[in-house]
Amino acid sequence: MNWTTTFLTQPVSWVNPEMPDKPIGDYIGGLVQHSPLNNVAVWQIEDKHWQQFAITAVAENLRWIASWAEQADKQFIVNACFEKQGIYIVLRTVINATKPELPSQATVYPAANRSERHTQDMFGIHFIGHPDNRRWTRHQAWDKHQYPLRKDFPVQGEPPSITPPDTNYDFVKGYGAGVYEIPVGPVHAGIIEPGHFRFQAVGELILNLEERLGYVHKGIEKIAEGRTPDSLARLAGRISGDTTVSHCWAACMAMEQAAGVSVPNRALFIRGIVAERERIANHLGDMGAICNDVAFTFAQMQFTRLRELWLRTNATVFGHRLLMDVIVPAGVSRDVSELSCELLKQDIVMLKKELSEIMPSIDLNSSLEDRLYTAGYLSPEIAAAFGTVGYVGRASGQDFDVRRDAVYPPYNQVTVKVALEDQGDIASRFWVRYKEINASLKLIEQFINLLPKGDISMPWITPSTDSEGLGIVDGFRGEIISYVRFGDDNKIARFYPRDPSIVNWPALEKLVLGNIVPDFPVCNKSLNGSYSGNDL
Amino acid sequence: MLNILKKIVTTGIVTEKCKAPKDAELEALGIEIKRHIDKKFSGSIAIRQVDAGSCNGCELEIHALNNPFYDIERFGIHFVASPRHADVLLVTGPVSRHMQTALLRTYDATPNPKWVVAVGDCxxxxxxxxxxxxxxxxxSNVIPVDVTIAGCPPTPLALMKGLLGLLV
Incomplete structure (x- = not known):
């Protein structure tokens, strides 16, 4: 299709922030609108071109990022977001609610598979030609013909007094001599989140793995509706507890765009500091846990010790160990004093010294080498096909980082060095994290040195009805997209957060193939997907 | 190997004791827990943690109980892999409906006498x-709860304090 190709191959200048805004309600088929979605172009096409667009897009190496829908009276607005070389576009179409159907993009982009099934379960939109028509987010808490995100579905729903187990999900079966099945979860043996894994194995070898998630579906998109900006920020901070800062930042960024609020410089730098501190805390925890899963407890003890020290500084300086609710709409809730800056700097020196003592022992350890190298291999091709992000993508040669490639303040004031590995195994995902810690330490140092004086928040401006925003930030797991549309009276009409886990989880099904069942925990930990962020 | 030994020796024992004044409360609480556990559980209490819809924030802090600063195992409190081995269920999250049956079954699988601790505001x-x-x-809308530990998420110290509440 010529029109698609023309559009996709147009130079960067088509993303022109000077273009006049048009009201979002004013749908123009096949035209680019500059919407209040920051510098992201919104392109409205006819529904029949939906799949064709994907076919062209994949040929042009566009990365599929997210899709979400919303209801507007008797119509559904369906969105899909793509990226190439740091430029984002939102593709949009409108379909009739009486017979809601749309050609599937999952036939072209495997990454779109679960997202379209989520939309199917939550809105009752049928994706024509979808390769997998099983339900995804829906278990047994609501009926097949009920759709929680439709406007006529009450927040309370009509759940049974005891929701039955989801026993009749049609898992892929394995047949043949010696093939057996291992069901795991939802309640796991460790202190981790719930989800179900279904293995087919021969001896110790994994033939196939199927993930069945959705156990921690909390209706986040539904209960977001009608919230005030402050309340939405709190909720966004609890999408995934380990990514509280970045999710909150993405949601606030979206709301601030929609309202046209500019955040004071000082607040932006403080946001940068807490986001990088969050990244480091999580990487420390993950690196220890990866070593622990191959029984190298020395590293586990050292890393949990460092993580605890790190979290205690968070509590001293920002009032919360995990940094929850530090970011608020139009600013931050905590200022940092001179004394706090000193503390943060001392923390950097401490961590650098400690790591310089610990890492050589890990690097030289032959048992770690034996267990982590070549295990859980994710090829660059598969990593790209699923659009994996963060350390999962970066360990398999996917050189993308929002902080560098679609830069947002305060990262435009510094140089972001993106860690990269290309071996694609667990060791790569381990060392990418270590490189990211070092890069983040440098960033925090620069943010402290550049910290401008001034206010830490601005007064909130009530956005006009239907104004929308798209927040894009890089959390510790990678790119987070947060879509917000306001309704009347400063209330949220639609909120969709896409956690990086949503695109990273399917890669786990691929990278465990050919590994032994006892290596599954360490494979899983090396990916460390968020169940809560995935299930919403 | 020498590097590892050197790091272990130079790190020393970081587990916090009474003489560390700012965290004195921790040790006091721990000893208190130990005394009660001795009485009721013969020096050992086995905890099965169940995430019933948490955002994972609570799990991060429960994890911290096992780091060398808190080292909750020194008081005979340890985490087990199966509810069948457990005396206590440590439940987090606003009980997502998709986890309701799993939680009920976990509760049923835990032998009597058993206690349920609800952890975190959710x-x-x-x-x-x-x-x-x-x-x-x-x-408590799903299974009987004996102790609640509020917080979003509760700090490791609050968690230890809450476990004490179960045992008095």
């Missing part, structure tokens, strides 16, 4: 998520 009262088509709200 588990205590529904928290940020409350009750909806997707969540049952507080853990």
């Amino acid at each position: 588990a205590v009262c529904g928290g940020e998520f409350g009750q909806s088509y997707a969540c049952c709200g507080a853990v």
